[in-house]
Amino acid sequence: MSINADHVLVNASIGYKLFFSEEQIAEIVGKNERQIEIEDIHHKHWLINLDHLKNIEFSAFMEDLAGAVAKFWVRPSIAPSARDALGAMALGDELCHQGERLATLIHIDPQAHQGPVLTFEDTQYRRHNVHLGTLDEGFTLNEYTHRFKDYVENAAATTAPEPRLMQYFQDEFVPKMLAQMANDHDRYGDTWLMPYTEGTEDHIRGRYDEYFGQFEESGKPVPWFKVAGYAIIAQARQDHPDWLM
Numbered sequence: 001m002s003i004n005a006d007h008v009l010v011n012a013s014i015g016y017k018l019f020f021s022e023e024q025i026a027e028i029v030g031k032n033e034r035q036i037e038i039e040d041i042h043h044k045h046w047l048i049n050l051d052h053l054k055n056i057e058f059s060a061f062m063e064d065l066a067g068a069v070a071k072f073w074v075r076p077s078i079a080p081s082a083r084d085a086l087g088a089m090a091l092g093d094e095l096c097h098q099g100e101r102l103a104t105l106i107h108i109d110p111q112a113h114q115g116p117v118l119t120f121e122d123t124q125y126r127r128h129n130v131h132l133g134t135l136d137e138g139f140t141l142n143e144y145t146h147r148f149k150d151y152v153e154n155a156a157a158t159t160a161p162e163p164r165l166m167q168y169f170q171d172e173f174v175p176k177m178l179a180q181m182a183n184d185h186d187r188y189g190d191t192w193l194m195p196y197t198e199g200t201e202d203h204i205r206g207r208y209d210e211y212f213g214q215f216e217e218s219g220k221p222v223p224w225f226k227v228a229g230y231a232i233i234a235q236a237r238q239d240h241p242d243w244l245m
Contacts, residue, residue, distance in 0.1 A: 005053040005061035009036055020066035040069045082144035083135040086118060095120055097145035102152060103128065122152050180225040181232075192233045193245050200237055204230045 009028075018026040018038065026046070030037035034050045046068075053061060089095075095103045103120035106127075110116045115133030122128065128148075135144070196203035207230060214220040237244060 003058040005056045005058040006050050008058045009048070009050055009053065012036075018062060018065065020062045025062075025066050025069050040073075042069070042073045044069070044072065079140040079142060081135075081137055082139045082141045083132050083137060085141040086130060086135075086144070087116065087132055089118065095145060095148065097142075097149045100149070102145060102149055124152070126152075126155065128152075177225055177228060177232075180229060184229065192237075193243055195244065200234055204234055 012028055014028055014031060016028045017024050018028070024041065026038040026040040028036055029039045029045070036048050036050065038046050038048065040046065046065075086095075089105050091105055091108065093105045094101050095105065101123065103122040105118055106121045107119035108116060109119075115131065118130045118132065120128045120130065128151075198206070208227065211222050211227065215222050
């Protein structure tokens with residue numbers, strides 16, 4: 001009795017191994033309603049539409065699949081060394097492992113004592129220095145990126161959590177402050193660039209006195225985002241006097 005390929009694959013689970021002539025040629029790595037994704041023994045991925053297999057015997061399908069796997073296998077060229085591959089990178093290039101971005105090259109020091117030093121910034125904004133001169137010539141790029149990935153993941157697992165106040169500032173305060181600044185800009189435009197008759201310090205202190213006076217007189221809450229907004233204005237005016245009107 002023949003077995004339909006569609007029936008077999010519909011009922012196969014992820015991890016199911018496909019054999020031809022008693023040798024494994026692929027494994028199911030993903031499924032959805034009418035498609036399966038398989039990875040062959042050469043790590044090439046194939047997407048198979050089950051609607052195309054309704055009238056095909058499973059044995060015939062496996063024979064065709066084995067032929068396709070053999071036909072489209074590209075023998076790998078000599079793996080590049082990590083030293084050569086990293087040395088050829090330019091600023092802004094990404095370091096990846098099997099398609100996953102690990103870090104970005106942000107600085108190159110060509111005159112270091114032991115040869116060039118590359119500085120990478122990983123996805124968690126941590127920086128890593130790579131001394132090319134210390135890498136063994138036989139160390140492949142794939143081996144290096146695999147080790148780099150393990151190092152980054154272990155560092156993330158052992159790194160102490162970010163202080164709560166810093167988390168609050170990044171996750172809550174900054175978005176609220178930006179919303180306050182956008183609202184102020186809609187109302188007042190760039191009037192913060194105009195000169196203050198009494199000077200920046202006295203002008204802002206007057207506003208602060210007003211806020212705290214209202215709090216003391218009537219209990220009106222101090223508008224801390226406006227307090228912070230004036231601090232930003234003061235720092236911006238100090239850092240960029242050339243912006244002032």
